[in-house]
Amino acid sequence: MNRLIKFSAILLLGVTWRAGAEGNSNFEILASLDRGPGNVTVTQEGHVIMSLHQFYAPEFSVVEMQSNHALTPFPSPASSAFASRSALKLDSVLGIRSDKNGVVWMLDNGMRGKSTPKLVGWNVRTDQLHRVIYLPPPVTGEHAFVNDFAVDLRHQRIFISDPAGGSDAALIVIDLATGAARRVLQGHSSVLPENVDLIIDGKPIQVREASGRLVRPHIGVNPITEDLNNEWVYYGPMHGHSLYRIKAADLADENLDAKTLASRVERYSDKPISDGITIDERNNIYLGELAENAIGVILADRTYRRLAQCPRLSWVDSFSFGPEGRLYAVVNRLC
Structure with a gap:
């Protein structure tokens, strides 16, 4: 990915939208930074x-x-x-x-x-x-890139996405009572990248390997969130057009074998190539639509709506709801 040195209008988007509203949402730039943000959280x-x-x-x-x-x-x-x-x-x-x-x-x-x-x-x-x-081996391996996660205090678990090297992508489940961690769903279709390229402004995103060869990366499971009732964990590959879900109770159950756990995964909806996601109390799932410099939402009826589109929304990475109900997002212009 091309890495920019200068930033403008990077953080913080205040996105206002409610289910049932017509048209695109508005957003405001709350702050511009001279340093590139990764993810954001807003405490109570x-x-x-x-x-x-x-x-x-x-x-x-x-x-x-x-x-x-x-x-x-x-x-x-x-x-x-x-x-x-x-x-x-x-x-x-x-x-x-x-x-x-x-x-x-x-x-x-x-x-x-x-x-x-x-x-x-x-x-x-x-x-x-x-x-x-x-999180030492074998929970994390040679290609591990522990990236995003969801906190579940009801089940006393933390669920982490690890896109790893692609074929070894997986979820990691941490038991907060003991600190023990398990690697699950490794190699399952729901965590693997699809064979789709990210193309922004007509140009495919490429990275240069140590050998000098340019390749188009395909990244596995990255976006992950959990509904506010701690019932469903939603996740999917960054490079993929499918969002999946599995019950948090199943992820938390150490007695389920790999085959049984895999059978509990559901394909939830279509999605664009995206990085971080979050969810509201109505189970609307918000994401950055990377290829279109946009913010969108997967509604509770599983349909997708684009909320805002603007050149300033270049690589919307992460979301967090503040205590006042405002949706915060970071734009870090990774390419």
């Missing part, structure tokens, strides 16, 4: 916290956006727990989510420093470290 207290995309080699992996739009390191280096815990050394965070207990979960893929991937939870209410869960 209104803290806007985002990862900075590792493609751009940021000084800090995670930051908080202040009311004046300044970006400050998160957690704050002034926190005593931060200063004293080597586990809080964040290498390459992309996925970031907050839960109703005030814990901001940060998924560190460890790819910049070649460190063991880990999930770090920081409590913004107590300003203290909540949890560190490491």
Whole structure:
């Protein structure tokens, strides 16, 4: 992917839309950044916290956006727990989510420093470290790229998407009670990339391999979210036109064998090539339509509607609902 150095109008889109509304939604640019964001989460207290995309080699992996739009390191280096815990050394965070207990979960893929991937939870209410869960082999393999996730406090699980190298894509299930992690659905059709190219503004997205050869990447499971009742987990390959779902209770059930678990997967709907997704209380699923510089929604009746389209919406990566009901999104212009 072509990596830009300069950014304008990157964060933060405030998208306003309600089911049943006619026409496209409006969005506003809430802040423009000089650093490329990765994913965003907004806590119940209104803290806007985002990862900075590792493609751009940021000084800090995670930051908080202040009311004046300044970006400050998160957690704050002034926190005593931060200063004293080597586990809080964040290498390459992309996925970031907050839960109703005030814990901001940060998924560190460890790819910049070649460190063991880990999930770090920081409590913004107590300003203290909540949890560190490491994800060593065989939960993560040679091609692991732990990317996004959903937090399920009802089942005490975290569900992670790992597109890995394509053929070894899988979901990872973490038991929050024990910290144990399992790799599931590896190689299942619902996590594998489809043979479709991402074409933006008439040009196929390509990356250059170490050999110098240009290839068109096909990335497996990436977008993942869970409904607010913690019943269904929705996910799919980034390079793919299908969204799938499986019951959270089935993913959480360690007694289901691989074949039985695979039989519980349902194809839910069509989708465009997309990165991060989120869901509202009416089970509308929001996503970035990468090929069209757009934001869209899969409605509860499983039909797709484009909400907004604009050149400024170049690679809408991640979404989060704020406590006021506003939908926040980041645009990081990865190509």
